[in-house]
Amino acid sequence: MKLPLLAGAATRVGVAAALSALSCLPVAAQGVDYSKLEIKTTDLGRGVYLLGWRGGDSLILVGDDGVLLVDTSVARMGDKITAAIAKVSNKPIKLIINTHAHADHFGANEALAKGGATIVANDKLRERMANGFTAFNQAIPPSPPAALPMVTYADAMTIHFDGETVQLFHPPNAHTDSDTLVHFKRANVIHASGTIGGDGGYPFFDMGSGGSLAGMIVAEEKMLSLADDKTRIVADEGEPASPETLKASRHMLVTLRGRVQRLIEEGKSEDQAVAAKPTRDFDAKWVHQGNFVTGDAMTRLAYQSLTRVTPPTTPRR
Ligand SMILES: [Zn+2]
Numbered sequence: 001m002k003l004p005l006l007a008g009a010a011t012r013v014g015v016a017a018a019l020s021a022l023s024c025l026p027v028a029a030q031g032v033d034y035s036k037l038e039i040k041t042t043d044l045g046r047g048v049y050l051l052g053w054r055g056g057d058s059l060i061l062v063g064d065d066g067v068l069l070v071d072t073s074v075a076r077m078g079d080k081i082t083a084a085i086a087k088v089s090n091k092p093i094k095l096i097i098n099t100h101a102h103a104d105h106f107g108a109n110e111a112l113a114k115g116g117a118t119i120v121a122n123d124k125l126r127e128r129m130a131n132g133f134t135a136f137n138q139a140i141p142p143s144p145p146a147a148l149p150m151v152t153y154a155d156a157m158t159i160h161f162d163g164e165t166v167q168l169f170h171p172p173n174a175h176t177d178s179d180t181l182v183h184f185k186r187a188n189v190i191h192a193s194g195t196i197g198g199d200g201g202y203p204f205f206d207m208g209s210g211g212s213l214a215g216m217i218v219a220e221e222k223m224l225s226l227a228d229d230k231t232r233i234v235a236d237e238g239e240p241a242s243p244e245t246l247k248a249s250r251h252m253l254v255t256l257r258g259r260v261q262r263l264i265e266e267g268k269s270e271d272q273a274v275a276a277k278p279t280r281d282f283d284a285k286w287v288h289q290g291n292f293v294t295g296d297a298m299t300r301l302a303y304q305s306l307t308r309v310t311p312p313t314t315p316r317r
Contacts, residue, residue: 056102097119200245
């Protein structure tokens with residue numbers, strides 16, 4: 001697999017450094033001290049809580065039926081997720097939904113499902129977990145059978161749980177090729193499966209895992225179609241985003257796609273496209289300190305994604 005951003009050697013060094021700060025990584029590679037991480041629980045109303053640890057943040061829905069958990073974080077965070085759930089519910093975990101095949105979203109599946117929870121995910125996620133895969137240049141071995149989703153779906157699924165209607169949608173080739181958008185209709189909360197940037201930063205798509213710029217735009221449009229002006233959209237980390245932020249993100253991605261596509265059609269190389277600074281007027285809003293997705297990185301991602309989907313007969317740079 002290739003790292004998401006590949007250009008010259010200098011860029012590669014930058015990317016390696018940047019990826020080490022990326023939360024949505026198979027975080028075992030990052031040397032994170034999980035003993036120091038604390039989960040911040042935020043009540044989003046109607047029985048839905050955000051469990052945030054600035055990684056692959058989880059959501060729970062609690063009620064008389066038990067607990068529905070969206071994403072299990074990494075294996076070493078499993079005990080902390082269990083403890084955080086115990087603070088708001090004494091019921092067992094009945095259902096687990098994994099949003100996508102990055103290890104900080106399914107790592108503690110086996111431990112958290114051993115009480116009898118049913119794991120649900122997109123077909124592609126199970127396939128990746130069962131066979132093992134590579135993400136961010138790190139090999140993820142095949143998962144044990146007890147960690148695998150036992151219920152999978154292709155395009156959409158609806159779960160009725162404790163009075164809530166939980167709708168699952170699969171946007172093809174968005175953040176990855178295994179994404180599930182999770183919409184809690186009554187609570188008016190959507191888990192974005194990494195298709196919106198954390199803390200209002202540039203969003204990231206993992207082309208090595210089947211993600212694409214076009215798919216990100218479709219995913220954001222899907223979430224906009226589900227949202228009203230009070231919807232909370234949960235990214236991988238940080239405070240939930242507002243519909244305004246989601247609209248702005250979609251506008252930024254569509255504008256960037258148009259600009260980079262034009263540069264490609266003008267015959268510009270990837271480095272020339274970066275030098276043209278097509279993100280210049282977006283960077284002040286979308287580049288955040290500590291976020292590895294800079295304007296230049298965003299341009300490279302867009303360029304690579306758009307040239308990958310160009311028909312092979314079209315001349316490339
Ligand atoms: Zn991810």
